[in-house]
Amino acid sequence: MAARFGVDAVGRLLGDAAQAALGRAQRVPARRALLPHAGEPLATLVTLFLLGDAVPAAAAAAAFPALGLAGARKGGLVAQGEGGSVRATVDLRPYGFVDTVGVGEWWIASDLGELASGGALREDHVLGIGGASTTLSGLMMSEPVDAALDLGTGCGIQALHAARHARRVVATDISERALDIAAFNARLNGVESIEFRLGSLYEPVAGERFDHIVSNPPFVITPRAEGVPEYEYRDGGMVGDALVREVVRGAADHLVPGGVAQLLGNWEYHRDRDAFDRVREWLTGTRLDAWFLEREVQDAAQYAETWIRDGGTRPGPEFDRLYGAWLEDFDARGVESVGFGYVTLRAARENTARGAWPMRVLERVHGSLGHNASGLGEHIAASLAARDWLAGRSDAALAAASLTVAGDVTEERHYWPGQEHPTVIVLKQGGGFGRSVRLDTGLAALVGACDGDLSVGAIIAAVAQLLEVDPADLLADLLPRVRDLVADGFLRP
Numbered sequence: 001m002a003a004r005f006g007v008d009a010v011g012r013l014l015g016d017a018a019q020a021a022l023g024r025a026q027r028v029p030a031r032r033a034l035l036p037h038a039g040e041p042l043a044t045l046v047t048l049f050l051l052g053d054a055v056p057a058a059a060a061a062a063a064f065p066a067l068g069l070a071g072a073r074k075g076g077l078v079a080q081g082e083g084g085s086v087r088a089t090v091d092l093r094p095y096g097f098v099d100t101v102g103v104g105e106w107w108i109a110s111d112l113g114e115l116a117s118g119g120a121l122r123e124d125h126v127l128g129i130g131g132a133s134t135t136l137s138g139l140m141m142s143e144p145v146d147a148a149l150d151l152g153t154g155c156g157i158q159a160l161h162a163a164r165h166a167r168r169v170v171a172t173d174i175s176e177r178a179l180d181i182a183a184f185n186a187r188l189n190g191v192e193s194i195e196f197r198l199g200s201l202y203e204p205v206a207g208e209r210f211d212h213i214v215s216n217p218p219f220v221i222t223p224r225a226e227g228v229p230e231y232e233y234r235d236g237g238m239v240g241d242a243l244v245r246e247v248v249r250g251a252a253d254h255l256v257p258g259g260v261a262q263l264l265g266n267w268e269y270h271r272d273r274d275a276f277d278r279v280r281e282w283l284t285g286t287r288l289d290a291w292f293l294e295r296e297v298q299d300a301a302q303y304a305e306t307w308i309r310d311g312g313t314r315p316g317p318e319f320d321r322l323y324g325a326w327l328e329d330f331d332a333r334g335v336e337s338v339g340f341g342y343v344t345l346r347a348a349r350e351n352t353a354r355g356a357w358p359m360r361v362l363e364r365v366h367g368s369l370g371h372n373a374s375g376l377g378e379h380i381a382a383s384l385a386a387r388d389w390l391a392g393r394s395d396a397a398l399a400a401a402s403l404t405v406a407g408d409v410t411e412e413r414h415y416w417p418g419q420e421h422p423t424v425i426v427l428k429q430g431g432g433f434g435r436s437v438r439l440d441t442g443l444a445a446l447v448g449a450c451d452g453d454l455s456v457g458a459i460i461a462a463v464a465q466l467l468e469v470d471p472a473d474l475l476a477d478l479l480p481r482v483r484d485l486v487a488d489g490f491l492r493p
């Protein structure tokens with residue numbers, strides 16, 4: 001290509017507002033930003049591949065000086081448009097990222113989206129990098145491992161990320177087109193360690209185990225009704241949240257001991273039934289540690305709107321028809337709302353002497369994340385390690401340990417005007433999941449004294465003296481909360 005078709009160059013050309021508008025499927029600001037650059041190779045590439053607009057053949061030829069227009073056609077990148085113009089046949093865009101290995105940039109091809117098609121997507125649409133993709137890649141743990149599996153690879157983005165820390169990666173999908181595009185992306189970016197396999201769920205890896213499984217599965221709950229599109233890219237063809245259950249349960253048979261699976265999922269809240277009760281049932285009988293972190297809940301109506309709009313259907317009679325089908329399905333099955341979140345599973349290690357096994361953490365952390373998005377994988381790994389450390393420690397051993405406050409932790413104190421003592425003390429996490437914890441005076445004094453020197457027990461004895469309370473009572477009150485602070489990364493062993 002004649003232009004430096006990279007994240008920075010495209011960002012400079014379009015500007016933030018036009019880029020953000022493209023993210024909302026609006027291309028008018030981008031078209032205006034490109035007007036002064038008409039005919040320049042970079043503007044031509046952006047017009048073709050990001051906006052899905054046609055360009056004059058001469059401009060396209062100038063943008064592919066080495067490949068030539070014929071080469072770009074033969075390679076399946078462009079096709080003849082109306083009146084001798086040229087159109088893109090794929091969405092192709094630079095993608096930049098930061099992970100624990102460092103900074104990187106790839107070109108990622110996928111199907112042209114709603115912008116180019118101008119309407120609802122094809123059912124076999126192969127999705128590009130979306131919000132869920134970057135959420136999962138941001139959560140990905142990256143300790144070096146031998147083998148990783150990306151289940152439902154789509155354009156291959158998670159497999160590419162996994163290939164940065166796994167010696168070999170198997171990427172599966174039910175869509176042959178998705179696998180072709182993912183294989184193209186791997187070749188385009190010089191990654192040779194990914195093997196692509198066709199099939200549903202764990203079928204293509206029957207009998208195999210992996211150190212790391214990642215999956216942004218087709219978790220979207222879709223009514224099984226006549227005339228409701230079943231988008232391959234987001235809908236696994238099962239009823240309700242059954243597909244997420246299958247991915248979760250199947251992980252037990254495909255992880256090596258100590259191996260970790262990370263996925264995104266939806267779970268349904270049925271009338272009078274907490275979603276986490278159902279999730280606990282999914283886990284029954286599996287030798288899996290499980291950590292479900294719910295990030296948001298949408299009521300049935302919000303959920304329907306989100307996913308009908310995501311499929312490229314705009315408000316109008318067809319939108320209303322689909323909306324009705326969604327609500328009908330939710331009503332019939334007693335579903336009132338749907339949770340979305342992150343799932344981390346870990347297969348039991350053989351011969352592990354652990355106090356609390358299997359681990360079951362089912363929690364709701366709604367609201368914004370901390371400020372270090374690229375550190376989430378490390379945060380999850382550290383949290384698993386902290387939970388192992390805690391599981392191996394009795395209360396007496398915890399009291400004998402010395403802890404330090406993590407570097408991203410700050411404390412907020414709120415006072416009634418004129419009062420000497422705070423009415424509210426909150427501990428805040430700057431990174432990770434950006435958690436906040438309310439503290440009372442005793443716990444605040446303990447945290448404040450955790451500098452790695454005195455043991456937890458010694459600090460609690462001193463605080464008890466200051467507060468004039470019984471040391472044994474204070475110990476019994478504070479130790480469970482110290483465990484939570486260690487597990488969540490506020491305090492470090």
Ligand SMILES: C[S@@+](CC[C@H](N)C(=O)[O-])C[C@H]1O[C@@H](n2cnc3c(N)ncnc32)[C@H](O)[C@@H]1O
Nearest residue numbers: 133152153154173174200201216218232233236
């Ligand atoms: C939400 S997309 C995720 C794509 C990509 N991994 C990402 O993170 O952007 C889900 C993918 O799962 C695939 N899929 C759908 N049903 C499947 C099944 N039963 N087994 C495996 N993959 C499936 C879809 O074709 C699609 O590529």
